[in-house]
Amino acid sequence: MTWRDGSTSDDPQRFGTEAFYAALGRAFVAMCAVVPVLFLIEALDVGLHVNLDVTAGIIPHRIQGLDGVFFSPFLHADFNHLYSNSIPLILLGTFVLAAGTRRFLWSTLVIILVSGLGVWFTGSPNSVVVGASGVIFGYLGILLTRGVVERSWWNLAVVLLVGLLYGWQLLGILPTDELISWQGHLFGLLGGVAAAILFRRRRADGPAGARSESPTVTLP
Template sequence: MTRVITAISLMAGWVGLLWLLEGIDFISGHALDSFGIQPRDVGELADVVPAAFIHFGFGHLAANSLPLLLLGFIAVLRSGVPRFLGVVLLITVASGLGVWLTAPPYSNTAGASGVVFGLFGYLLVRGFIERKALDIGIGLVVGVVYGSILWGALPSDSGISWQGHLFGLIGGVLAAIAFRERPGAVTDSAAVRPIP
């Protein structure tokens, strides 16, 4: 039950922060939009992480909020907070660097959708990598419910960063490999060892 409360608190706090930042952005005349990623400008590498917390309007943020809440909740619940934070950092950096390298010139990219796609990819493959039946089942359900988002990783609408989506998805798969549980590894759950 503690892990459920932790997952709810963490994800509600994260999404709440995103809404607060968008409110500040709106009130300031969109001053925070400058934290988006403008491709292939070395100075913009500093915005790779902050860009995941900035949105271009409340509609943009609303579209990301529910999937971020749900996928993040499941990932925290199944992985624990330390592992989840590592997964999200890897996804954020992979998505941001992918945008920085491949987005069209003179564009500005921001939003949590790269993280959403990354969490989708992470949950989709995690069970198969770790050979855990429950996580395979979770991945299949996530695939059925959110599988249609994969269209967002293909080049289409010029107003949507398919690059951020694609590299976020790749980052999620890499995170599932990099942060997999290894046999005999101590997790953040309680462990009991016999006294010699």
């Protein structure tokens, strides 16, 4: 069966198809597998007393803290910090990953770079920044932007649901005196917007005048 937009009944990007729910299920399982890895890293950090969150975190304006751009999303200040990030990471990551593994990986890389470098350039040099919050806000930016640029109403519905559950956390993109990296949240959100635009699926005319989906950016 083919719809007017050129999608078919086995299109995983089409809400309501069996392929869509199958992709969503696989993505959920994958994201649920990621979180235990983060807990293992935190357990090793605490158990071996290696202070990874200090030695491998982002230290703004310092060259020795630049490598934290890549490492910090996998590190957390403590287990409470990790607990607070786990559920939104699974929830948002599931819907981002369901749209395709390559898009997910490249989008995550863009978010990590934009969020991490944003923190490194604008954060306090007396701080060490760790945590997956920047990636979480990036996934939120992806879903929101995809809903607009790809006219994907289910993406907007997910954002609305997340907004109802965690809307108060959006205040995390505003400057605050608390020990929270609002810069990581803000630049993570911006990185998600950029990734959604860079790796968006655009509509193209098919051979019979139907509309089909194809990536704007060719990924290796």
